[in-house]
Amino acid sequence: MLAWTLYVSFAGAAVLACLPRRRAAAARWLALGVALLGAVFALAGVSEHKPGAGLETITRLPWIPFLGADYHLAVDGISVTLILLTAVAAVAGILFSWNIEERVPAFFAFYLALIGGVYGVFLSCDLLLLFVFYEIAIIPKYFLIAIWGSTRKEYGAMKLALYSFGGSALVLVGIIAAFVVAAQQTGVATFSIEALSRVAFPAAFQRWAFPVVFVGFAILAGLWPFHTWAPTGHVAAPTGASMLLAGVVMKLGAYGCLRVAMGLFPAGLEVWRGAFAVLAVVGIVYGALAALVQRDFKFVIGYSSVSHMGFVLLGLMTLNEIGVSGAVLQMFSHGVIAGLLFGVVGRMVYDRTHTRDLSELEGLRLSRALPFAAVTFVIASAASMGLPGFSGFVAELQVLVGSWRAFPAAALVAGVGIVVGVAYLLRALQSAFFTDDPGFAGGAGVAVGSGSRGVLGSVSMPERVGAVLLMAVTLAVGLYPRWLLDWIVPAVHSMLEGLGRGGVS
């Protein structure tokens, strides 16, 4: 069932690529239909997967026999969680892209190709196959940003593509080296992630291979100091693409770190985990501080993504069950919340006001002009700050508890990051929506407010549906996190057991 998420996405992309340019409405509905169908397959497939069942094979066919690469799709609790996230983000992103008017079929074709690649990465259990899907996701991002983007779009698109490709070049070096070493050590040529993670690579080899592969993937996860593509790329991207970039593409990087770099090279992980934990904490604090001083509303959210992805990487480095589960939950949670924040900023606000400068937004009294946007942003920032009741709270709490056990100092500094996070969100919230500018006080303010309501146009139905969907998901996970944790924890448990056998204390 889950494999069909992949097939319908690529099939939808192919059909949309052939659709004539003027069939805009048909393209929108078709894309939404495909994304919904993918979500149905994802839900149906996930419900078949029993929590704690370990890595369950969906399809396994010989693909490149002379190199031992299989078309092997398999899921465990971690990938199931991320597939669900992808399904939600894909639907919401299409709803928030409803107002794209230019070359609509092409937009959604690239969009669905990207989604297909993302599903593919989360489903692959073969290293070469995973890498193929990982790279498939790069090119659509470039075109989505370069064609439909805004501020410095061609620069942002190229930077994003080159950072991604540079990262995957590092990953490729590691994959080739691991394949050759494993083949010469065991005499069997294979790319199966399961088989390779059972190979005991020489410690000297792991010492350099782990950081190469880990950094290669972590570039896409926004690891400081390789994060600079993220704010520029997110800002330049059209809203739907920013939602996907922050929502799922950054998770590809984190997933690769977990599944490939950590799974294959446990001894290298043991050597480097302290260093990467420090980088993750620096990312948390740096991202939050940078968000605090941005004038551009979208840059605030862009840097907040760097900060929140720092929690994911920190959680991965704790190597205890609660910390790593928290990291996976944080991937899901940040995917939903970042999508929501970008939806409000990029679609609800920017597409109407055509400015993202916080000082210009101050005068517009958006809380009256766009009450729905204001409410959504309040809820989204509450979730992003980690208020109890939302998914971010559970996830970041777990990461903090986990890192308290592994690196107490890191937990303290990351806590500071959370406080700064509250500050930048409140500042953005205040400036963009709730400024009581004395010049606009009283009746004048109401007049401007009601005037701009007419100019700005109310929030449309697709936006409302998308926003409600994302808010419902973050609330549901926040109120009843076991819904996901029942899948995540057993998978993390068995993964950590595997690492333990590989020499990690």
Added chain:
Amino acid sequence: MSGAPYLDMLRWLAPEVLLAVTAGVVLFVDLGLARSRPLQFRSRLAGGLTVLGMLAGLAWLCQVPIVARWGGGILALGPLTSVVKGVLVGLTVLTVLIAMGSDPPPHVGEFYALMVLATVGMCLMVSSREMLMIFLALELTSLCLYVLTAFQPRNPGAVRAALQYFLFGSVASAFLLFGFSLWYGLCGSTGLADVAAALRARGLDPLAGVALVMVITGLGFKVAAVPFHLWAPETYRGAPTPVAALIAAGSKVASFVLLAQVLGVGLDAVAGSAAWGGWRSGWMPVAAVLAVGSMAWGNLAALVQDDVKRLLAYSAIAHGGYLIVGLFAVVQPADHGLGVSAMVYYLATYGLTLVGAFGVISVLERQGVGSRFADLAGLSRRSPLLAGCWLVLLLSLAGIPPLAGFFGKFYVFTMAVAAGGGDLGLLWLVVVAILFSAVSLYYYLKALKPVFVQPPTASAAPLRITLTEGIALGVIVAAVVLLGVLPGWIVDGVLEAVQAQSWLSN
């Protein structure tokens, strides 16, 4: 060799003979029967005959091939040479199909006949295991290509390009011949197998070393490896586009096969080593330097080009660098032919991709669109199909999965690392290759950007693709996608062929 059985040779080289006959028939029909007809008609007629003759040759190559050596090892024949020749003939067929769509050249018959003869030379290169035969085959191809480059006499760029190509090519031939004659002096024989035996006995003494450098220099010119690449950009831009496709694809593929044969068959005794920290003198360190130079200069110089043909020329130089990395895998006897199959896969898919890319440029040129980046603006609106082809082909050159260019690079690099042994001695070379290939994405995206991102400039008239161009581009794009997704289709065949006929020992 007075006792050489020529009848056997004619029988075993039947596909080449068939091609040569095709060239004669094309000349005869065009000059004798169709001379007074309009140029367009003559181009279609001659091109059609060429394609038919070459397809017949291709069909003959697909017959169950014999494993044979003719004339005491002058020519080697077998499944592997047949596969490579099939690739070469196929590439020329596609090039001819594209040429049929472009503006007919002034001398139609000669144009197609020379293309066929150049292909005969390429096929002979693949089979040759003797220095004189190698030289003759190489010169047959080169001379045809020199003439073809200058085939638009009213275009001053073409004449300049042809002259440049000719001068560089002649110097290269002189180097090669000098190296060969030194070897002959050392070994007393012109057979590569005898040279190998003699070098194994002597080791790498100074004279053999000089000869080695001469030969590598000569062949380095032919494959346009840095620092012997200077002719390539000008020639690619000045030559008629189908001819540029032939030079970039067919001729380069054949030259690389030749290089692999000479280095593998003749020089296995003086290979040396290019492993990190363990360099030993021989051809491998020389090849490593050429590879790094080609990858670095090709990719960096391509960054600043604003003409698509020159971009493809520098990208071809860079791909030459990746292929030299592949040479290290080819001469690895212990890997059951995986290294050889990686090289053949890379060469075949690379050739297809370049023919396709030049094919797209040819379609544009015919309708007055220039080859500068700015001229490509808005192509996706003027012809979505052509823009789609361009996207697939350039992304394949950049090495984006699931296209053939990705798997080619991946396979060649993996085999090169494996050839370095368990301590990953050659990994440094592959790291350089992968990092430069990450750089290359920049200029491929730069060539794609005007097509998809920018609106059309002055004229936005839709573009037409003729039937033959459509067939050629359709076949190429389908092959680039399908071979990328399922590389086993071609690799399995090559692996079987290698079991029957080792590239190196024969």
